[in-house]
Amino acid sequence: MKNNRINIILAVGLILMAATARIVNHELHLYNLAPVAAIGLFGGAVLRNKSLAFLMPLLALFIADLYIELFPSSATMRGFYGIEQWFVYASMFAVTLLGTKMNQPNATKVLGYSISGSAIFFIVSNFGAFVSGMYGHSFEGLTTTYVMAIPFLKNTLMSDLIGNTVLFGSYFLLQQALSQKLQKA
Numbered sequence: 001m002k003n004n005r006i007n008i009i010l011a012v013g014l015i016l017m018a019a020t021a022r023i024v025n026h027e028l029h030l031y032n033l034a035p036v037a038a039i040g041l042f043g044g045a046v047l048r049n050k051s052l053a054f055l056m057p058l059l060a061l062f063i064a065d066l067y068i069e070l071f072p073s074s075a076t077m078r079g080f081y082g083i084e085q086w087f088v089y090a091s092m093f094a095v096t097l098l099g100t101k102m103n104q105p106n107a108t109k110v111l112g113y114s115i116s117g118s119a120i121f122f123i124v125s126n127f128g129a130f131v132s133g134m135y136g137h138s139f140e141g142l143t144t145t146y147v148m149a150i151p152f153l154k155n156t157l158m159s160d161l162i163g164n165t166v167l168f169g170s171y172f173l174l175q176q177a178l179s180q181k182l183q184k185a
Contacts, residue, residue, distance in 0.1 A: 011052050014039045014167075018060035023067050026077075032155040035163025036060050037095045037117045042167040044099020045113075053099070057092040087128025091121045105168055114164045118157045122149065 022034035036057045043053035069079025095117040102113050126149045130137075135144040 008052070011043070011047070011056050014043070015056050015060045015063065018057065019063035019067070022060065022064035026064070026068055027073055030155070032152045033159045034060075034064070035159050035167075036092060037121050037156070038114070038160050038163025038167055040092050040096035041099040041102075041113055041117045041160075041164060042171070044096040045102040045105050045168075046099075046171060050100060054093060054096050057096060058089060061089060061092060082132050084125070084128035084132045084134075087131070088121075088125045090128075091124035094120050094124060105172075110164050110168045111161075114160045115157070118153070118160045121156055121160075122153050 018034055018036045018039050022036060025031065025033045039060060040053070040057035043056045044050070047053040065079040065085070067079065068077065072078065098113060098117055098120065102109055126145050129135075129149070130142050130145040133141070135141040135148070
């Protein structure tokens with residue numbers, strides 16, 4: 001029971017952190033700098049309650065999208081914006097699923113899975129932009145979609161690498177501290 005309560009508190013804290021980071025980054029026009037995918041990867045890898053792991057990034061996205069919809073910073077920016085949004089949510093689901101495949105996280109795995117998670121987000125979310133017809137529905141439109149998204153990939157990689165380093169690093173340090181405390185007791 002105590003472990004479940006800790007997981008819920010951790011999940012709520014991470015959801016609020018990711019939603020807040022996404023809202024602040026949106027207001028500052030710093031897109032793809034929120035560690036939402038990192039939270040999905042971490043939750044998938046660490047939490048035993050997989051429903052909670054999948055819920056964390058999706059709820060963080062939804063809360064931020066709801067805020068952006070209700071309190072727009074410009075007339076053109078909306079929180080709920082079309083078919084491509086479903087692809088963003090699907091990419092977060094896929095990154096969390098990727099995290100469930102990470103057995104015994106270590107630094108090398110976290111690095112590789114972080115890069116893979118960023119790639120999944122980039123490919124899936126931008127395919128949603130293509131499906132929406134942002135640059136047309138031709139092969140040229142598809143290539144233009146991905147080329148135009150390359151500058152955002154840097155932000156995605158940076159936020160995922162930093163987010164996963166903090167999350168997995170803190171988790172590891174906390175485990176070590178608790179282990180030492182239990183050995184002394």
